[in-house]
Amino acid sequence: MIESDRPSLDAxxxxxxxxxxxxxxxxxxxxxxxHVSVAxxxxxxxxxxxxxxxxAVADANDAPLAxxxxxxxxxxxxxxxxxxxxxxxxxEVRSGELFGLLGxxxxxxxxxxKILTTLLAPSSGTARVFGFDVEKDLKQIRRIMNxxxxxxxxxxxxxxxxxxLWMFSQYYGMSGAEGWRRSxxxxxxxxxxxxxxxxxxxxxxxxxQKMNLARGLMNDPWxxxxxxxxxxxxxxxxxxxxxxxxxxxxxxPGRTVLLTTHYMAEADELCDRIAIVDHGRILAIGTSxxxxxxxxxxxxxxxxLDRLDGGAAALAREPGVVSATxxxxxxxxxxxxxxxxxLVLDDDAALSAVVGALSARGSRILGLEKSEPSLExxxxxxxxxxxxxxxxxxxxxxxxRSGASDDRDEHAE
Amino acid sequence: xTTFDLVGxxxxxxxxxxxxxxxQVLITxxxxxxxxxxxxxxxxxxxxxWIFFEILLPFLQTAAYVLVYRSLHAPEAYVGFVVLGGxxxxxxxxxxxxxxxxxxxxxxxxxLELYFAAPMSFMxxxxxxxxxxxxxxxxxxxxxxxxATAVFGVTxxxxxxxxVVLVFVATLAALYGVGMVLASLFLVWGREAWHLGQALTExxxxxxxxxxxxxxxxxxxxLSVGVxxxxxxxxxxxxxxxxxxxxxxxTPAPAIELGILVLMAVxxxxxxxxxxxxxxxxxxxxxxxxxxxx
Numbered sequence: 212m213i214e215s216d217r218p219s220l221d222a223x224x225x226x227x228x229x230x231x232x233x234x235x236x237x238x239x240x241x242x243x244x245x246h247v248s249v250a251x252x253x254x255x256x257x258x259x260x261x262x263x264x265x266x267a268v269a270d271a272n273d274a275p276l277a278x279x280x281x282x283x284x285x286x287x288x289x290x291x292x293x294x295x296x297x298x299x300x301x302x303e304v305r306s307g308e309l310f311g312l313l314g315x316x317x318x319x320x321x322x323x324x325k326i327l328t329t330l331l332a333p334s335s336g337t338a339r340v341f342g343f344d345v346e347k348d349l350k351q352i353r354r355i356m357n358x359x360x361x362x363x364x365x366x367x368x369x370x371x372x373x374x375x376l377w378m379f380s381q382y383y384g385m386s387g388a389e390g391w392r393r394s395x396x397x398x399x400x401x402x403x404x405x406x407x408x409x410x411x412x413x414x415x416x417x418x419x420q421k422m423n424l425a426r427g428l429m430n431d432p433w434x435x436x437x438x439x440x441x442x443x444x445x446x447x448x449x450x451x452x453x454x455x456x457x458x459x460x461x462x463x464p465g466r467t468v469l470l471t472t473h474y475m476a477e478a479d480e481l482c483d484r485i486a487i488v489d490h491g492r493i494l495a496i497g498t499s500x501x502x503x504x505x506x507x508x509x510x511x512x513x514x515x516l517d518r519l520d521g522g523a524a525a526l527a528r529e530p531g532v533v534s535a536t537x538x539x540x541x542x543x544x545x546x547x548x549x550x551x552x553x554l555v556l557d558d559d560a561a562l563s564a565v566v567g568a569l570s571a572r573g574s575r576i577l578g579l580e581k582s583e584p585s586l587e588x589x590x591x592x593x594x595x596x597x598x599x600x601x602x603x604x605x606x607x608x609x610x611x612r613s614g615a616s617d618d619r620d621e622h623a624e
Numbered sequence: 625x626t627t628f629d630l631v632g633x634x635x636x637x638x639x640x641x642x643x644x645x646x647x648q649v650l651i652t653x654x655x656x657x658x659x660x661x662x663x664x665x666x667x668x669x670x671x672x673x674w675i676f677f678e679i680l681l682p683f684l685q686t687a688a689y690v691l692v693y694r695s696l697h698a699p700e701a702y703v704g705f706v707v708l709g710g711x712x713x714x715x716x717x718x719x720x721x722x723x724x725x726x727x728x729x730x731x732x733x734x735x736l737e738l739y740f741a742a743p744m745s746f747m748x749x750x751x752x753x754x755x756x757x758x759x760x761x762x763x764x765x766x767x768x769x770x771x772a773t774a775v776f777g778v779t780x781x782x783x784x785x786x787x788v789v790l791v792f793v794a795t796l797a798a799l800y801g802v803g804m805v806l807a808s809l810f811l812v813w814g815r816e817a818w819h820l821g822q823a824l825t826e827x828x829x830x831x832x833x834x835x836x837x838x839x840x841x842x843x844x845x846x847l848s849v850g851v852x853x854x855x856x857x858x859x860x861x862x863x864x865x866x867x868x869x870x871x872x873x874x875t876p877a878p879a880i881e882l883g884i885l886v887l888m889a890v891x892x893x894x895x896x897x898x899x900x901x902x903x904x905x906x907x908x909x910x911x912x913x914x915x916x917x918x
Contacts, residue, residue, distance in 0.1 A: 277638075287910075287911055288910065306638075322911075325737075325911070328737075328741050329740075329741065329908070330737050330740055330741060330907070330908065331907075331911050332908040332909050341638040341639055341642070342639060343639075343642065350743060351643070352642070353741055353742060353743040354641065354642045354644060354743040355638045355641050355642045356741070357741075358738070358741055360734070363734050364733050364734055365734045365735050365738050366733075366735065367663045367667070369663065369666070369670055369671060370662075370663055370666060370667075374662070374663075374666060377659075377662075378659045378660070378662050378663060379659070379738075379742075380659070381656055381658055381659025381660075381662070382652075382655075382656045382659055382660075382739070382743070382744050383652065383744075384648060384651055384652030384655055384656075384743070384744070386655075387655075387658075433637075433638035433641065434638070465637065465638070
């Protein structure tokens with residue numbers, strides 16, 4: 212098994228829309244402590260932000276572009292009127308990046324992937340994959356890419372697993388012998404070697420998705436499009452799949468992955484950069500840390516003390532302290548002795564003064580943790596609602612607003 | 625070497641790897657045909673239920689007609705006609721249910737978009753489906769032929785084996801060419817495909833003269849010979865393998881019908897190619913064909 216240098220997401224493999232998880236234990240991936248509480252969004256809710264200047268595009272001196280999207284729009288005709296799935300997307304993904312499109316169902320992620328994989332024409336705008344135009348150079352793009360979708364049921368149940376992979380190898384022009392060799396090797400790698408001679412129809416969901424990933428890697432693509440690849444998988448299967456993706460990408464420089472997901476933690480863990488998408492628009496682009504910094508205007512700490520003379524109110528009067536509030540009883544850990552305070556500071560620099568003040572008061576610090584916002588907080592800040600609070604589909608019609616989706620509507624019937 | 629190392633690539637970069645030579649394109653398409661034919665060929669050995677559903681049940685139908693003709697003291701050639709009709713019906717069933725309906729099923733399974741997103745021509749997928757279907761149906765047809773011949777004692781009087789083989793091959797080419805056209809059409813018509821398949825089964829059997837000489841249908845028979853490969857092929861093969869029949873069994877001469885079949889094969893394949901291109905264009909423009917619910 213691969214030893215990933217990134218933390219596991221076992222506890223955080225939850226849809227972003229799961230309210231209880233979001234409220235109590237947000238997935239902070241590699242950034243925040245495991246038991247940190249949600250960092251509230253302080254201050255007034257900012258209007259929906261456009262991507263910061265320069266954030267949406269890669270630096271000119273960086274690696275060559277794997278994906279270049281310019282003002283791409285996509286309108287679907289529907290009985291109730293035109294539906295804007297993409298409302299002017301600009302995006303650049305560097306070669307070698309693992310780039311995430313994070314957004315709720317219906318944000319337009321799948322539409323963008325379909326355009327980039329040459330399955331759908333943009334209504335307007337231009338999109339290029341490794342410099343090849345999605346409208347004119349379809350064949351070239353198809354030779355160097357592959358795609359895997361979550362919940363994919365592709366192939367034929369009557370075939371054995373290795374036969375299925377071999378069949379797909381033929382579509383990419385491999386010799387028969389090479390197709391068998393590669394099928395067996397990939398099955399070994401994804402942990403399905405013992406299922407190689409079982410019928411595809413007998414595989415579990417997790418096994419099937421591993422096989423799908425092996426199919427997606429069969430032609431050794433330069434760019435792999437993953438559309439919600441861990442959708443519906445259990446924790447262990449999702450973790451294995453994520454590890455495989457990372458290892459595959461790392462094995463050869465220049466391999467690029469575009470991943471769509473609505474699992475916040477997945478994006479946080481896997482992606483070099485993330486674009487937050489909603490209603491067919493990119494609201495922000497950056498690394499996970501950059502995105503979180505956009506919504507964190509103050510420094511938030513949780514401090515545990517053996518005692519605090521004068522209570523939290525006394526601490527709130529210290530310079531640089533915005534607020535100091537005792538941690539609610541419901542949020543207290545049962546093994547904690549003393550008191551716990553949530554401190555909101557102007558910035559990190561104020562912490563040393565606070566520590567000094569606590570020492571002067573005779574308080575001993577038992578624990579100190581910095582809280583960071585989650586990607587959910589970023590999304591709420593940008594959109595004004597959580598992933599789970601989606602609009603009704605008919606609100607996405609082309610009535611002057613942007614938005615709407617293919618991927619939500621896709622499952623409407 | 626781990627399996628995640630670079631394989632099958634120049635390693636020079638994506639733009640270089642996207643530049644394929646014409647030979648590479650040709651080889652890929654040939655291998656894609658083999659790849660798509662594979663599940664059908666494999667399924668034939670793996671799923672044995674077809675022996676009951678596609679050999680024994682059709683044989684019962686053939687047997688019923690044979691018994692009717694014999695009870696009416698019809699010329700013995702009619703028995704041979706019915707047997708040959710039963711043999712060829714296996715191909716039409718295959719064309720309707722495993723060619724015409726196939727793309728609709730592929731779409732609902734999510735295969736269609738993977739095929740579109742792969743670098744081979746979609747025609748290779750259709751050729752592969754057709755090739756696999758032919759092998760599949762040929763084994764069934766042969767089984768029906770052998771069983772019926774043995775059970776009913778059919779005797780053949782072959783005029784020209786070469787012509788029989790040519791007509792048979794041309795009939796299959798034309799039939800599967802029509803199947804490729806129907807595959808695109810059925811995909812566009814979507815959910816009605818199932819009904820359309822049913823609607824095309826019995827009427828085509830009838831106008832093809834599956835269980836009687838198509839010449840008996842007069843103008844309708846002549847028309848069907850002109851446009852339906854099954855009718856044309858059957859008529860030609862009957863003329864060739866029952867050359868001593870004591871009554872007129874076909875309209876145009878087998879050589880002319882061979883020409884008609886070749887023309888049908890060429891036209892239908894060309895039309896299928898055009899249909900596919902149009903369908904893909906429409907799919908990309910409207911977003912209708914790769915999205916499962918549409």
